[in-house]
Amino acid sequence: MTAAVLDQMRARIGQEQYHEVGEFPVERSYVWTSLASVENGNPLYWDDSVAEELTDGQVAPPSMVSVWFRPHHWAPGRTEEALPLQVHFDLKAALDLPEAVMTDDTIEFHTPVRMGDVLRTHQVLRSVSDEKTTKLGTGRFWVIDVVYANQDGDLVAVETYTGFGYRRGEGSAA
């Protein structure tokens, strides 16, 4: 990895990248799959009369917002593996950091997500740190915003990830 590559990645800070439209509309069956995975019995999602009164109809649990733009594992005609959070994978590849973890994740929830919505997203790189060594290895931290909107352009959520891309075995316990 050269200084020029790092400069090239840092030049993308603040730019909107990877405008994407969700492959599938928001659907109730997947909401129930999520609720079942954590045994969430919130009547807002199970009792139509509660949803009608509180949210004017069915909404999706806020914490599911990132699910709606994650691709299915396969789709007809797809030749490359689809990767969510592409900016993260771009950084790993460009900076030659084979491993990565997410250390922090903040989500701010705006307009509720409704059944049938097709969400749009884009990603914005916010920062790339200088080299750091942690107990995992030596690498760099980066911060990426994922902005979610619905088909009407209403802001749905902003998710801010902090990632750490690194090489194993080069660090000391920290």
Place this chain on the structure above:
Amino acid sequence: VTSTAVEPQLLLDDVTVGESLPALNYKVTATTVVLGALATRDWRPMHHDKDFAVERNGTQDIFLNTPNQAAWFERYLTDWTGPHGRLARVTFRMKGSVFPGDTMVFTGVVESTTVDDVGCGFVTVAVTLAVDGDVKTTCAARVALPRRADDNPWGRRGDQWRPSPPP
């Protein structure tokens, strides 16, 4: 803000700073991890393939993914608030992994109660997911609660809904 006939489970005035939320214990199995990965369309192998998790990630087993942990934290918070509770903002910090065989223990402490400039009530809660006393993930949550029986945070739109805390 829309009036409602569904009785709120918890009002802002019912909440005291420093109070603890009821704890939630849950024994994690491989099924929990795989179900959580599939429910969040996370196909990365460290959440379903033990050999990959051990050899590539250097972990002892497959582990819960972050989006599914978010769903666990939401469930923990709304078990307490009831359906009127509306998540505004959550910040997760991942400190360690949760593996099959672990018993997750969720606990929470109310850190503040506020009413914003447009009259919406909020609590902030510090939630911890621990295993055998080791903190695995923390979640700082800001959740809107009704202030009266006829108040409904979900009815707020546009500039009446301000999920960020004031600077």
